[in-house]
Amino acid sequence: MALWPVYTGSGTPHDGISRLPPPPPWRAFDGAPVLDAPGESDAAAASPDRVHRAETYRATPQTVQLVNAALYLRRPLLVTGPPGTGKSSLVYAVARELRLGPVLRWNITSRSTLHDGLYQYDPLSRLYAARHAQATTEAGIEDHLRLGPLGTALLPYARPRALLIDEIDKSDLDLPNDLLNVLEEGQYEIPELVRGARRTPTAEVMIDGTDERVPVERGRVRCRAFPFVVLTSNGEREFPPAFLRRCVTLRLRQPDDGQLMAIVRAHFDGEPDTYAQTLIDRFLSRVGGGELATDQLLNAIYLARSSDLGSKSLDDLAEQLMPYLGDAPHTDAF
Incomplete structure (x- = not known):
């Protein structure tokens, strides 16, 4: 039986996320191989300040309703409001209550690109390693590649990961549009691995925040449980209608x-x-x-x-x- 609300705002951890109803047909994903999400006690889960923010966050009734709407619809949550209203703390509170594991965090600057959020690849270090080993094959690319916070969140985890995309309004004008397809389709490709898929169909790549490696098949990543994505904005710019219609929007005000x-x-x-x-x-x-x-x-x-x-x-x-x-x-x- 489905449970509403899954996120209650009580701050008490529970397993309600397992009682979410199936996603809408247009938001169903089938990524594989299925991965176990890291536990909430993972060593990289959070620094003390993030734990404190999660434990002390106080959600309003409107916040509880719209967080649950985003979870049920498998849509990103765009949180706008003045500084200091708890926009970034929200994701930590939800992740703690629903036991979603460590929060993945992508801090946006004016130079941030979609590629930064998906993965980083260092061809120079690979070239150096190849010369040192006198090797010229495609094997070993994965040793010089790490998934970013967005790329990690879209792995085929059995339970959703929590992802904070902080201060999206600081980005270049193109970034919100660039995010549209990835967030809509819940998938992306890593061209460097796709090119070598004939020789190495499965690559073990490092994920964001830890040295853990996960399998990526033929250079393609597709989620299974759509992540709980929170994008924060101080309201300093307008976003394209196509971007807004793909998000659930929460507008926070100064607390009374x-x-x-x-x-x-x-x-x-x-x-x-x-x-x-x-x-x-x-x-x-x-x-x-x-x-x-x-x-x-x-x-x-x-x-x-x-x-x-x-x-x-x-x-x-x-x-x-x-x-x-x-x-x-x-x-x-x-």
Whole structure:
């Protein structure tokens, strides 16, 4: 029986992902050979900060609904919103609750290309190795090739992997369009392996984040369980309609009083004290005047709890820690 919601936002790990219904017929994939996904306790799973973000993330009802829509439809989730609203933390929270293993992460820059996300191949190191070994055959290409985060996520895992494509709006104008076919078809080719497939039909290639090797047959990769893909954007640019219609879109807003209280409780393991509540109230009063990020508030609360400064010094420090992130009218906030 299908389970809705699969992702509950409770933060308690469970195996609900195994109770997803079959995908829509137009989103069914049949990649092989089927691979076991790495366990959640994999050594490369996450650094402490990522674990903390996963454990302390607090999802809104809208977030829970749209995460589940993306999971059921096997579609990427495009998350937009101001800085500090938890866009990148979301994928870690979902991966932890649904036990999807280590999150694969692709940080986008203006120079990022689709090729970077799929795989990296170093022909110069192969040429050097071939000369050193006095070998000229196609064998050994896989020793100089590693799958990227997107390429790894699209391997034929039995359970979906979690992939963060962070700050897609920083990319070159062509990247969203370049992603269309790969995300729609759930597959790609590695030409260097395709050319050598007659001699080496199965190549063992390294995956992103570890030295583990997986088999790739005849240079072609096709997913089996479509990955949970989160693309984040600060809303700094428009995306092509063809790209948007292939995504489920979640627009995050600045948290309200209740959400901020829940976030503070999660990060500091308890109710905020009187001064922390004062900082929360001041933060909320300033939100309408410009762009602020929740982690600015968390930084101010942490220092207030960890220092013995007087209230006037704390106020001055908090004001310096919580400047507007963009142009905003001058206000005497504190």
